[in-house]
Amino acid sequence: MTAIRVLVGTKKGAFILTSDGARSDWNVSGPCFAGWEIYHMKGSPADPDRIYASQTSAWFGQVIQRSSDGGRTWEQPGSMDQAASGPQDPDGTPSMPQGESNKFVYDTSDETGKPLTTHQWYDGTQHPWEFARVWHLEPSLTDPDTAYAGVEDAALFQTTDGGESWDEIAGLRGHASGPAWQPGAGGMCLHSILLHPDDTKRMYVAISAAGAFRTDDGGASWKPINNGLHSQYIPDPTAETGHCVHRLAMHPATPDTLYMQKHWDVMRSDDAGENWTEVSGNLPSDFGFPIDVHAHEPETIFVVPIKSDSEHFPPEGKLRVYRSRTGGNEWEPLTDGLPQKDCYVNVLRDAMSVDRLDPCGIYFGTTGGQVYGSADGGDSWAPIVRDLPSVLSVEVQTIE
């Protein structure tokens, strides 16, 4: 029987929304990790019962949580009680890393490319790279124990042991442009990770406010892919890096076509990011955060226009998802079931996702704590839950 599982990360805990394929009646469970910021949760495409969660706190730092039963129970991988009877080596020491699952330490070794130790700070000086939190977790398409983590300060980490330990993919920070990267208002975060469906060596990432990057060699080297972006808020509007990319999206059937919601501008590339063209078209505002692609129509994309970089709420107080069936430029507002007056919430970059049913379901969460869902490709919407804490992320699993 088909089921939908919506993983919602909020500023005060995690919630899991479940429904059958009709997507009309929902069960809300949670909060898990009550009181903690859950920046992101995502399930493994290879094993939907395996879910990773980024649990963070200004007080107590980063915690990685893992579920192996679809979110019913959670553990910090590899961090079981020393006194518990776990697998041990012959000498009596635990056979898995202990307390390493929360450890994100930047790689500064010569052997892995001498990654940079400083980046540009707000005042123009160089500033040490300091780990703050995991913004985004991207499980491997094929191996439940492999996942990538996009972190602040911007870097990419990888686990191959189910989250028990994490190592930096250091070539990204080793790119020569690193000293010029600088944080956006939300911090210098690596927030988008796209895995090529066929070529395991190719990956796309995006960083605020450095731009988009691509690797074709499994992470050893990276290329800025920002040609065609135009950002008036940097000294050279067409610079190689420095662009505040808010989100990247891709359909697995057309992995050379990328969509981007930039600080301002909605962009499209049809050559794996080599060149970008603006497709904002008739949007009421081309500022926004999330962008996503229909599960079955690679040219159908969704954005949520926000009034401006100074006023992070919908234009005219009307919460509208905009859909383009032409891969951009021509957009239609989707309003049925969404508040069309007095609405001043925001929708953050990781807070929109789609399911794989037909018709495709689309889901997004707001800073006001609502999670809206559409079971008909965006034509109509209904709140699944209205009063959660501020929503940071939304991911959807289609369980078949």
Place this chain on the structure above:
Amino acid sequence: MIRVVLPHHLNTLAGVEGEIVLLVEGEVTQESVLDALEARYPMLRGTIRDHATRRRRPLVRFFACNEDVTHEPANAPLAEPVASGAEPFLVVGAIAGG
């Protein structure tokens, strides 16, 4: 035996309720107490002290015998009542946030 009191969120992470009792080898200092705590509860590594630098996280403080000992040297002996178990060593989360 050393008594340690954790803030709510760290009790939850460690899966404990109330005070923790630890056996600390050698001199009883902030460092040796935290080392013993993290050895017994590895899931707390990185939550009180930064994983890389081992420095106290900015919004965490340490109290003992009605004194704020946060800024005492990490390897300085803690007061005798803590070392004897008469008084607990408190790990405290700063009152802040929304």
